[in-house]
Amino acid sequence: MSGLKLWDLAGEDPARRFSPYCWRTRMALVHKGLAVETLPWRFTDRAAIAPHTKVPVLEHPGGSLSDSWAIAEWLEESYPARPSLFRGxxxxxxxxxxxxxxxxxxxxxxxxxxxxxxxxxxxxxxxxxxxxxxxxxxxxxxxxxxxxxxxxxxxxxxxxxxxxxxxxxxxxxxxxxxxxxxxxxxxxxxxxxxxxxxxxxxxxxxxxxxxxxxxxxxxxxxxxxxxxxxx
Amino acid sequence: MSGLKLWDLAGEDPARRFSPYCWRTRMALVHKGLAVETLPWRFTDRAAIAPHTKVPVLEHPGGSLSDSWAIAEWLEESYPARPSLFRGxxxxxxxxxxxxxxxxxxxxxxxxxxxxxxxxxxxxxxxxxxxxxxxxxxxxxxxxxxxxxxxxxxxxxxxxxxxxxxxxxxxxxxxxxxxxxxxxxxxxxxxxxxxxxxxxxxxxxxxxxxxxxxxxxxxxxxxxxxxxxxx
CATH class of the missing domain: 1.20.1050.10 (Glutathione S-transferase Yfyf (Class Pi); Chain A, domain 2)
Structure with a gap:
């Protein structure tokens, strides 16, 4: 288990995950072959992701971080042996x-x-x-x-x-x-x-x-x- | 000597080299640390670069090529030990x-x-x-x-x-x-x-x-x- 959880914007249908920024992260995670538990999040669920204010928020065993670009750089640094997001x-x-x-x-x-x-x-x-x-x-x-x-x-x-x-x-x-x-x-x-x-x-x-x-x-x-x- | 010559668009002042595509190539050459003889070329000097039709045209000991992107890829492949243009x-x-x-x-x-x-x-x-x-x-x-x-x-x-x-x-x-x-x-x-x-x-x-x-x-x-x- 990777121990990763992703707060992921959802619609009324919890399976409708539609944030463009969360999709950047979802695709990055699957590209790295990392299992992730995705947690449906709604715009007004402020408390769930505090102190962050926007999704994606990635929780990992050592803490949490937000911002899709920061998450991509963190994934590349944390899992260097897995398929590269950037290729150099x-x-x-x-x-x-x-x-x-x-x-x-x-x-x-x-x-x-x-x-x-x-x-x-x-x-x-x-x-x-x-x-x-x-x-x-x-x-x-x-x-x-x-x-x-x-x-x-x-x-x-x-x-x-x-x-x-x-x-x-x-x-x-x-x-x-x-x-x-x-x-x-x-x-x-x-x-x-x-x-x-x-x-x-x-x-x-x-x-x-x-x-x-x-x-x-x-x-x-x-x-x-x-x-x-x-x- | 690198044996490289570049046909380079010039104005009335032969030192005025102003082609945006030739500048891509000039900068790539200096980045690679390659000496080059630049030859001033004017729009109506068709014969000088034939069978090519546009500058930049790079002449090298094995032939010649045109198109700034093609030249950049050729330089990267031909001089892999020199500073990289692409970094991976x-x-x-x-x-x-x-x-x-x-x-x-x-x-x-x-x-x-x-x-x-x-x-x-x-x-x-x-x-x-x-x-x-x-x-x-x-x-x-x-x-x-x-x-x-x-x-x-x-x-x-x-x-x-x-x-x-x-x-x-x-x-x-x-x-x-x-x-x-x-x-x-x-x-x-x-x-x-x-x-x-x-x-x-x-x-x-x-x-x-x-x-x-x-x-x-x-x-x-x-x-x-x-x-x-x-x-």
Missing amino acids: EGGRALSLFVNSFADAMLMGPIARLIVADIPAVLVEHDRAYFHESREARFGMPLAQVSADRETAVVAFRQSLLPLRLVLRQRDWLGGVTPAYADHIVFGCFQWARCVSPFALLAKDDPLYDWRERMLDAYGGLARAVPAFAEA | EGGRALSLFVNSFADAMLMGPIARLIVADIPAVLVEHDRAYFHESREARFGMPLAQVSADRETAVVAFRQSLLPLRLVLRQRDWLGGVTPAYADHIVFGCFQWARCVSPFALLAKDDPLYDWRERMLDAYGGLARAVPAFAEA
Whole structure:
């Protein structure tokens, strides 16, 4: 037993794990071949993860830590003999760039496309918190944020060109098999898949095929969660 | 002697080497500690580099090759005992993503900001070619392409956030010293610096300081070329 536990954002259905950051960590854990007990967590369960304030939170025999990037670095350092998340110092350095690219270029635009679908999958007592906090962030009702998504998705798909140029040539971002760079980007798409029926990717996009490969990777871990069928 | 020669895009002043792709290669060569004879090349010197059609073209004792990414991979494979451009397989894989990011997100926007300044630095017989080919690409006179640059630069600077998030924390993109990922991105800024007085970066941007470090790196190789003083 690894002794690892992960606090993992869940919907009303405790099996619907939909945090993009928790998915980065889930994929990193399975990549390292580490068993983990995942604990469903809701936005309003503040006490459960204190003094941390956001998931993912990883508990291990020596303590606990939060922040998906910090967890990835901790896993790489703590389990050096297991399959590498970064494949060397250069990969580790540039995975931080991929992390920054995902945070700066993917998370915000995807949120705008799918945020209006999220309340429906939340547990009842999370809904008010979610509406209030996200409507404050966007400065408008959630339905209005996502109202133009049929046109907004065109610009979003164009913005994926840096990823597409790689995935036209290669199966994975991080090397000959998936690496943490793939986990980072995949987490963004898995988030959307678990909360929304909206199709982020066109079927003829190399990213669509890459996402399929990620869903099948590691024994189909990511495909097994409740998701909406994509158009 | 390394026996290496690089065909390197030059302006009317043969010392003004301004191709962003040639700068990727120049920085990679100096990173590897390889001496190289650089040969000034102009857009209309087709015969000199045939059968290649674009610079950089690297001549070596066994042949020649073009395309900055292909050259970087060749250098890494041909000189494995010299300082690594990628720092491992993960770094090599993700450097291709950085290459794609630069090509997709930086080259086009920077071109629009500075292209109108380029004809003035070209040798006389390159000017007609440059005007015709670039005006066909943009579908308008070059002066018009760059006319709104004082406002367009705001969006460009915002688009640098993925790089900025890393360079707020670290001195270099690729590791504890510069790597090919830094050379790729730097080439884009060095191109602008060599052809235009327009300030791409604000002085309080972490990218500004990083560019200064790159200009000083490798004995100040990149700072030594004729450039416009930046505001």
